[in-house]
Amino acid sequence: MFPLGIEPYLIGGIIIGLGVSIIYILTGLHATQSSFFTTTLSWFSQLPHFQEKRNISERDWRLALCLGLISGAVLYTFTLSPSGMFVTGVDPWRLALGGLLVGFGTRLSNGCTSGHGISGIASLSTTSLYAVITFLGFGIITAHLLEFMGVL
Numbered sequence: 001m002f003p004l005g006i007e008p009y010l011i012g013g014i015i016i017g018l019g020v021s022i023i024y025i026l027t028g029l030h031a032t033q034s035s036f037f038t039t040t041l042s043w044f045s046q047l048p049h050f051q052e053k054r055n056i057s058e059r060d061w062r063l064a065l066c067l068g069l070i071s072g073a074v075l076y077t078f079t080l081s082p083s084g085m086f087v088t089g090v091d092p093w094r095l096a097l098g099g100l101l102v103g104f105g106t107r108l109s110n111g112c113t114s115g116h117g118i119s120g121i122a123s124l125s126t127t128s129l130y131a132v133i134t135f136l137g138f139g140i141i142t143a144h145l146l147e148f149m150g151v152l
Helices: 007-027 033-041 053-079 092-108 113-122 126-149
Strands: none
Touching: 007 113, 033 053, 033 113, 113 126
């Protein structure tokens, strides 16, 4: 079940939890990625939703957060990754379709899996708890359905 052992997942979870906690303690804000996209679009779109004061005021630190996440992935890839590169066997069209569905689900649930699963549950939000149960439930059902259909 854990081909690399449980340690990488445990260490990663602790690091994520600490990072989100530190950001919340220092700023009082939730470090979520779906908000990053909204604040990023505030630079390009003049639609009223994107030009709200909150979106404008948070975009700088959310961009720094995103760049940190990307930098961490690149650093891992070139230092600790067994292959020395990021490789996926997933067809590009499947990645694009999955991204589109995740984006739709994120807007529909008013947040992403990490936002609801880490920040939302940590702040005892029942909405986030229901969202995480829904995400996991549909993920499990979809995985079993695809396996039944023979889709790899």
